[in-house]
Amino acid sequence: MQSKSLLCHFFLGLLLLSSPLCRAHNLHSKKTLEKITETNTISLGYQDDAFPFSYVENKQPAGYSIEICNKVVEAIKTKLKLKDLKVRWIKSSTASQFVLIKNHATDIMCIPAFYSEARHQKAEFSIPYFFSSTRFITRKNNHTDTIEDLAGHSILVKSGTIYVEQLHNINRTNDLNLNIELDNNNRAAFEEVQSGELPALVSSSAILKGMLALSPEPDSLEISDETLSPPIPAGLLLPLDDNEFKSFLDETLLSLITSKDFTALYQRWFLSPIPPKAINLNIPMSADLKALTTTTAKYVY
Template structure:
């Protein structure tokens, strides 16, 4: 299986977009996947290759597509994306699958399809311990940082408006840059999913200086892979493949590798048990309905 890493979208030949995704892949013998370099442990770069939990899941989907289409060789093109550009890449068919955790909302579902979920996470915020910030109300009148293009922008604007907190909501387009602003003391809080925040702290040279809020800003939200809209054949195939994976005997090992074991090369163990929502899916006999 050949692999290409690209930093910009691929322009397909005229007329290819009119085909459904599986036909396009069969014709070009190529699948184009989106990744992020700042979404540890889901999607990041290690050894000049995309790696992570959602990358592993995408690779298993690629294997299933290769079998379905009876392709001896299937080239994989990886396109670097961001949370801000992911919906554009999917809409323009520059990527076939976004291999990053796409946390669901009705508004986001208008822009892209969501696959069968493979993770659930609540939204929280991270602060420096010396800030003594326990709840979102403690941040009233202050600035908070959110990564652009994420579901957390939508959530914090709703919380701010509903609770009249007078928050100044600032956006950053990179998790690493956002954490640096928090680390330097430029901004008091950073909002994201619990898993992403735990990853940021674990990779910090001074993890003991930070804490994640006990308060959750959302219930557990399902995360799937972003897919093209209006391609039910592709979605149904991937959903059934993901369901088979998640209800299979090896899924527990895959989950433990990324969330309950030391992750090379720095032996980071996030110690995140499988959520009740995901556990339920591992024994479900039906497809998940958003």
């Protein structure tokens, strides 16, 4: 009887090991490049509301961050000697991006992940491919020039972004009594400001410019001259504790950023008309990003 019981336990163990849950756990315990090789698939996160970085065009992810991720995919195919690497696109948001990376649902988040020390505790960041200050957008008839002019009012900010932390610090330091309202979608938040429901929305200068360019009434709104932060680096979001993948991504991005192709890539998204609406954001390359294009030294946060 005892040998029969041990035999049953043995077969039960084999059954558990072959279950989907166990296989998923085994994949998650592997390093990223090893997992990609084994599954012949890479999972990439995207947003649909972060023009011109990550949005949807013709039912496909598009944007500056998406194009950079596509180039990373080509580099991974070459490194791993894969003829046909399948790409699984997973819709994300700033609120869910860290959960998706932590749970290995995505291998890379192809959205502008702006750096902070607190965020770096949750996920790894690649070297930057963009720098942007924080500003706010408001209706012109509000006559709002500075953050102090918004004291005592409600301000919109997208949940899960670095701007939530920034606003709380500004609010506390300057005793502004701001009521910080959270929204899950940039477009919905922008519409609340455009309609006059709320006075201001805080975000990256570049994303605010993108939202303004897409607006049917751009002349009724303005982006603040006042910056709420110095230029902040934005990188691709990666899993923690995978130094091999981090090093490979950084080397790939540095090779791209220091190449002649990068200038053309940047001009295509920020200094040229973006199809199909021919929107030209006219955002010159920042001094910080220019410095990266001429160096071979590794960027350190």
